[in-house]
Amino acid sequence: MVKSEPGATRRRGPNDPERRARIAKAAVEVVAQRGIDGVTHRSVAAAAGVPLGSTTYHFATLDDLLEVALHEAAEKNVHALKEWESALPPDADFAAALADLVMGYINEQYRDTVVEYDLYVAALHRPALRKASAAWDDALIAFFGSRTDPLTGRLLAGLFCGLLMQAALADPRPSRDEIETLFRRAIDGPATP
Amino acid sequence: MVKSEPGATRRRGPNDPERRARIAKAAVEVVAQRGIDGVTHRSVAAAAGVPLGSTTYHFATLDDLLEVALHEAAEKNVHALKEWESALPPDADFAAALADLVMGYINEQYRDTVVEYDLYVAALHRPALRKASAAWDDALIAFFGSRTDPLTGRLLAGLFCGLLMQAALADPRPSRDEIETLFRRAIDGPATP
DNA sequence: CCTGAGTGCGTACATTTGTACGCGAAGTGT
């Protein structure tokens, strides 16, 4: 009964907010690796390194777990987007910057991209998630609009969303120049004189 | 002993040759209603009105079932797109036509739209589906390019893909005029001085 | 030190799932 094994029956403080957050993070990771349908109480518990009872305690139902995880992923993404914008020089070549952004999302941040689109599609079937996906759209539109004008902002937001998804799935991946050319065409219009 | 090759000279079932197709259609319907993770042998069997053994016979593994269903959905969609294009008058207002197309996809054909994006995201986690999603992209690019030029075609394909998804999730839905304005901006470029 | 409440988790159970197996029926060659 004296299970003093480290890690077996470890009791944290009465209120351990870190654990709940760790579980949510692990859920995001599971979504990235196995998709929405790979999220189970057990898989998340394993990914978080916590026992099964811990996930069921902190998130009573599976829907709660999914919802919190996707909300967090969306917020993290929106935050990263805003940071990226504020770090961008005001005189930067916007088309080139957007191309870099897309390339980053389909390479180093591929995981985040996958989770984002999982969120989108999950929202199609779960009204509770619509708010989170709408928040991402709004952030995109505001982000792109702040550098140009509202109409162009919406255009770029839609283009970014679709292009990113197509690029993430394309084999072989499109080149950076291709992406940049498309954004330039979108911003400046046809026929460059 | 006409030991023919498996699959090549295989006769179609004497009973109900249409049954396999019916199961695939039912699987598409299940995806539309419950999402990818709602697809099980049993749910599809129920939707198709066939016994469980029938689905497991025609599609040995669940991945087969999903793959066939999504392939079929993609092909049907590409076909519909081409038909729509050929029925479009050569002198039609392209931006207005695209707006109508989007409106149709987020209203009457909402089901098909949901399945399409389910396919996309499923392809992110299942390499076997990449071909089908790439086929849709190619069809879109060819479709849009045939009315304009290759670069604009790619631009419109990306914009269409992203805009459609955002529109399907937006609450309230964007208006037809909004969509049309965006396509016009994309095709003609920024406000002409 | 004792007690009571409350927190966190280990475990058990009913349900749902994928899939293998076996049996009847339809077709095929002789």
Next chain:
DNA sequence: ACACTTCGCGTACAAATGTACGCACTCAGG
């Protein structure tokens, strides 16, 4: 007409899963 192969499906079974329940341990308050 008869043996034999293939087809289609009903059923059974093991694994996985969501969730409820109860125990251990911690922390006030006295």
